[in-house]
Amino acid sequence: MRPFDLATLADAQARIPQRPRDAHKGLFGHVLCIGGGRGMGGALALCVEAALRAGAGRVSAATRAEHVAVLLARRPECMVHAVESPSDIAELMASADVIAIGPGLGRDVWAKSLLDAALATRRPLVIDADALTLIAADPRPLPAGSVITPHPGEAARLLGIPTDEVQANREDAAQTLADRYHCIAVLKGHGTLVAATGERTRMVDGGNPGMASAGMGDALTGIVSALCAQHQDAFEAAWIGAVLHAAAGDAVCAMQGEYGLLASDLIAALPSVFPQRMSA
Template identity: 50%
Template sequence: FGHVLVVGGDLGMAGAARMAAEAAARCGAGLTSIATRVAHAGLQAAVRPELMFHGVETPAELTSLLDRATVVAIGPGLGRGAWGRTLLHAVLASDKPLVVDADALNLLAAEPVFCDHWILTPHPGEAARLLKMTPAEVEADRFAAVEELALRFGGVAVLKGAGSLIASKADGLVALCAAGNPGMASGGMGDVLTGVIAALLAQGLPPFAAAQAGAYLHGRAGDLAAREGGERGLLATDLLPYLRQLVNV
């Protein structure tokens, strides 16, 4: 069912990459690898042995991992320093389908490029940096913002938030996802969404369909988790068992 490679987890941010990878595995990715800092790889592998952790410090060390991947998800815990920047450049030089999130989006805002085989997943703040406007301007017309993201950067854009919007440059369409709840406005939720979309893409869904289905599965899993224990205190990892249930319905 495809091989997802998650690139991220700079020093102090190992959890973000792991959450994305676990979400990908729970949504049906056949293999899931993580390219992360050497300092994180051994400890993380001991906690979740089903995931393949690789200590990577240079772009050259990433090459063989990129060759084996079906889809690359980059950004969770990537950081904005030299390590994250050089790995992003290496990933962008590959021809792999991409899911781009978090600090990879912030780095992209500083060095914009166009690509027709990626899915960008910004929240309003990241979207504002990409579009050189304020978050308030993004929120004032979310439909226009997500359409501009897809037009300016290519591929598919997912503008996260209350009523996530998905736009495809190739299809010329915008979709709305109404699933989700306020309890999902917490750290790590975006990392989980990245993994969900990457898994669906690796299993052969077209990018626009993978983004739509991923947003819905993520939101629905959040709703089921909130129904069980309430919205307050909802954690990103609370979604994982529900994601597994939903992809098997």
């Protein structure tokens, strides 16, 4: 078992910078969220909403045309773009500080073309869900400062080993993911681990069984993307984001219990777990 440090909410809050009084949205980065293949717009909506609640200055979404109206109605603060091919958002990808890709992306030709285009930008990526499965099937270098957020099954595909083997030695699996893909690896699950080459692994102190529900990973992707866009070091953004995600889930659990805890409940609670202090 590799050594690790426990990452607490107090640790995370202490690493989040105070915002200046003269702050404006341009200081806090632009996140582009790509996903929402046919029938899967909800996953992208959760990612977008989490990125906004985690403080990104601007959030854009690139998705299938059928999801545009629903996303705008749910979250008018987001700039939503209908995408048929990567050329539709080439300028948008070039202008983003961070690209979150994977929530509801699918695995069809459309999905693969968008993943290829995102990788080609060399922008830092936060990669989850279907995008991880596509990379496992066709490994390729990731841009510097990228973060992957696999659950154990996705980690197993990325490593080419059984899921049971991942779970039997989670610390080694997380570190191997980080080393093999030259990225920051967030291995989700009970005791989420955040690993990077040359860094001491962090284990998240928080979370509860009520968070074992659909959409929680999409929310985490949005949170980590927002912190990266706010010019947080990618490793710090990953472990801080994972801690805030767990803490928001625990805050909801404390109010209503574990059963019926939804990803959208967690996202709504996010502001309460950020440090509550007056700007300088």
